Amino acid sequence: MTGAAQPPTLNVAIVDDEEPARALLRQYLAAHPDVRVVAECANGFEAVRAVEEFAPDLLLLDVQMPGLSGFDVLELIGREVAVVFVTAYDRHALRAFEVHAVDFLLKPFPPERLAEALARVRRRLGQPREPGLDRAAAAARPPGVPVARLLVREGAKVHVIPAEALDVAEARDDYVCLRSGGREFLKQQTLAELEGWLDPARFVRVHRSFVVNVARVTRIERYSKDGRLAVLADGSKVPVSRTGLSRLRGVFERR
């Protein structure tokens, strides 16, 4: 034995809304001395908080949970943490693969299967991160189905904004600023991607940097030869480009 380097301890957070399911993972993980359970979460909100607080290397993540699903959690935490999905639903497997989950365990599963997943996680953690995966969660959204709500993480806190409550979204560098009921939320996402998530009959890209909720537009003001402003219900103004104006007209005509 030449003091082979002990593998570094793997910090794991268990996320499942069912206590017996968490207990099972605890039991299985007890056989792995190089794994430490740093947090146990009964829902997605707790999971986001745990990621912020304990910075685990791995989330063992259930998919169907109250409030936030496993996929919502993955969208919120980005690619900071390796994820292994643990679920009874095999129909989630394809999407799990698309969001680059390290592995996918179907309940019920034997301890060997978990050991295999842990080995896979260790291999993945040893590799340099592939660029461009940060947006994987977004790519895995079913196309053509507008989102009903937007999730924004603020540190350990998760804001849930119903889609219809969004007034306007503005592009700001790597973020979008979501305005809803006078409050602003920053979300790490491109405006084009956000636009793709929203219902095109209710949200219109009126400008390179703005997507607006059509229901909030009260009138269009002209301030120069080509420049126009959309005046929203709360009195705020949003610039409207020429193509933006024709898009807006198109939506109003279809109503």
Added chain:
Amino acid sequence: MHPILAYRGRLGPYLAAWAPLAALLAGLLHIGGAPWVEAAVVALPLAVVYAFICLAAWYPCRSASLQRSSLAKVLTTQAAAAALSAILWLFLANTWVVFLEQFPAFAGVVRRFPDLVPVILAVAVVLYALAAALHYLLIAFEDAQRSERSALELEVHAREAELRSLRAQIDPHFLFNALNSISSLTGSDPAAARAMCLELAGFLRETLRLGGAASIPLAEEIALAERYLAVERARFGARLRVEREVTAEAGACEVPPLMLQPLVENAVKHGVAGLVDGGAVRIEARCGGGLLHLAVENPVDPSAPASPGEGVGLSNVRSRIAALHAREAQVEVKRVGGAFRVEVVMPASSPTRAAGPA
């Protein structure tokens, strides 16, 4: 299949029906100029032979069906068949008469035969027409029987399909999750694991047993739902609570099996399971005004969007109740604030009343 030849016991009465016809033919031959004995000896075998010839009317009757063929086709086909039968019969009659001529008792029969030809031909056509009518009648009768049988078969198939779909309603993910819980409990609490196995087995057995019944007392249905809830409680713990308000009278009412079960399952799956703090599934049942009022209520996440359509479980319950009670029953779905409520109103029937003349 020939409607007379294919059935044992139909040929006898058919031939018996020909006896008076044979007598009639003999009488007509006698009137045509033949002595009585001769008329009888000529008529009897001819009648028997013609009885069989007329069985062949089945073929033209089948090919020129009254439902599917035009009147012209029916008439021409049957006229041709009648002519053919009559000529064949006449030919056989002639052969028979020539055969009889060699016996001294029937000397002169061949000479008298031409007088009988018009009688024979007329009788042949009339008898053929009767036979054709009989065959049409039998074919119609068989068609009616067949369609009744196939309607019965369809109904049986529909029932089987319904049962299959009921069994398929046992959500496999419910089983997977329950098995996962058992897998967990075997390590930490073997006694609880065993209890859960028994609860699960009981639920499955009851589901299969009740699925086969036409109707069951509501109390049994509620007992099944409680087994289900017991299994789910092992998963969800304190998050899943159950409230029950069922009157004894309502418990005795007969309901279609596995009607409550999908509603309770929905209440857990789409209601309580989606809430961080869980909630209570509430089962209410009471009788009033000859009606059974049944309700399942559960809290829902108020921020979650209302699902666009009805699930399989709910629409299945709706269509089954509509099929059983038509307009007397109704299923209402309400979402008020944070609560989702399904109400079923149907005629209250106890087993004694349902069996009696009401």
